[in-house]
Amino acid sequence: MNKELSKFGDVKTNISLSKLSTFKIGGIASFLLTISSVQNLVDCLYYLKKNKIPFFVLGNGSNVLFSDEGFLGVIISLKKLNAIKYEDELVESEAGVLLSNISKFCLENELAGLEFLNDIPGTVGGAICTNAHSYGHKIFDYIESVKKIKSVVVSVKFKLKKSNKELIKKELTKFSEKRKTSQPKGLSAGCIFSNPKNFKAGELIDKTGLKGVRVGGAVVSNKHANFIINSGIATAKDVLELTKLIKEKVFEKFKVTLKLEINIIDKYGKQINI
Ligand SMILES: Cc1cc2nc3c(=O)[nH]c(=O)nc-3n(C[C@H](O)[C@H](O)[C@H](O)COP(=O)(O)OP(=O)(O)OC[C@H]3O[C@@H](n4cnc5c(N)ncnc54)[C@H](O)[C@@H]3O)c2cc1C
The missing domain is CATH 3.30.43.10 (Uridine Diphospho-n-acetylenolpyruvylglucosamine Reductase, domain 2)
Incomplete structure (x- = not known):
């Protein structure tokens, strides 16, 4: 093969x-x-x-x-599919472009809108599949069109607004500062669960007393309870067990069913739900 x-x-x-x-x-x-x-x-x-x-x-x-x-x-x-171009206020990016790079490109060309993506460690294709969002902004709000081959995102056109470097830099700094104070460093895949309607998953997990709880090498972050951190020796089994435990305990206490935000993939490439 x-x-x-x-x-x-x-x-x-x-x-x-x-x-x-x-x-x-x-x-x-x-x-x-x-x-x-x-x-x-x-x-x-x-x-x-x-x-x-x-x-x-x-x-x-x-x-x-x-x-x-x-x-x-x-x-x-798809990391080699990494071209970006623009015309007027339309930016076209291939799927493999890192979000930090599209953000940099927009800064250089004085186009505003995607600043909230700068510190999300994904690609444009991944961000479309997960509807990347932060601090009240979501990527879907900035999309003009998405090109797919079968179910694979190949490129995306964003509709942005002309601005200037100073204003864009200010927004970038604002988002970075917020992230520094709220999100943990360490090995993770971002938020484990999405926020249920009218709740914040992190707050529910925190109020359940699970910060710092550990299964093997997987630990609930002390900084943000919706993050599981790999302390360096965690296995997927550890993370799965801890994820299940969080879901059970939050349901026991609040009768709220948390839904996965991360993609758990089995050895055949199928997505696992818990
Ligand atoms: C420290 C940290 C902070 C984070 N903060 C945020 C945040 O603030 N907001 C947020 O929304 N997310 C956040 N995340 C999660 C993650 O970065 C985003 O979900 C990101 O958009 C995923 O992009 P990716 O390229 O890494 O996708 P991957 O993890 O590689 O893939 C995710 C899914 O998308 C599919 N996929 C990827 N590319 C394509 C494609 N081209 N076509 C079809 N399917 C594809 C994959 O098959 C998989 O199912 C954070 C993660 C970390 C580690």
């Missing part, structure tokens, strides 16, 4: 998933394919689907928990 895959980009075999996710957790993936062009992505998806080969599309791995058992298929990285 190596030879077939290499037609579509750079191929590596037996790659540790812990290197591909911000959680730094996960077993071995059979293949990592870094796609080299949009046409190669089209051909690759056709090949994988025709041959029923499991695949998983990776952005920057900042919203995923991979399995300790690894992944029996092809991890498709």
Whole structure:
């Protein structure tokens, strides 16, 4: 299969998933394919689907928990699809562009709107799939159009507003400061649960007394209770058990069912719900 895959980009075999996710957790993936062009992505998806080969599309791995058992298929990285261009107030970005880079691009070209994305450690494609949001802003509010091949996001057009560097820098600083005071450092995948209607998941978890609670190497952050931190030795099993425990305890106390914000992926690439 190596030879077939290499037609579509750079191929590596037996790659540790812990290197591909911000959680730094996960077993071995059979293949990592870094796609080299949009046409190669089209051909690759056709090949994988025709041959029923499991695949998983990776952005920057900042919203995923991979399995300790690894992944029996092809991890498709889009990081080489990283072009950005603009005309007037429309910015077109390929899916593999890091959010910090699109933010930088907008600053240089004095286009405002996406400042809230600057410190989110994902890619444009991943942000579309997860509707990246922070401090009252969501990426969906800035989208003009999204180009997809099958279910894979290839590029996105954003509708922004002409502004000036000073104002944009001010917004960037405001968001960074907020984040510094509210979010923990350390290995994580961001918020574990999304906020239920009328509640903040972090507050519910905090009021349940779970800050600092640990399963193996996975710990509920003392700074923000909706973050699970990998202390360095956590396994996916540890994180899963802790996630289940949080969900149970919050339900016991508040009768609120928390829903996962992170993507938990099994060894066949299927999303696991708890
Ligand atoms: C410290 C930290 C802080 C964070 N803060 C925030 C925050 O403030 N707000 C927020 O919303 N999130 C936050 N996150 C979570 C995460 O960064 C976002 O969800 C981000 O948008 C995920 O992008 P990614 O490229 O890393 O996606 P990945 O984690 O690589 O993938 C996420 C999902 O999207 C799919 N996917 C990725 N790219 C594509 C594509 N091109 N086409 C189709 N499917 C694709 C994957 O298959 C997977 O199902 C934070 C995470 C960390 C670690």
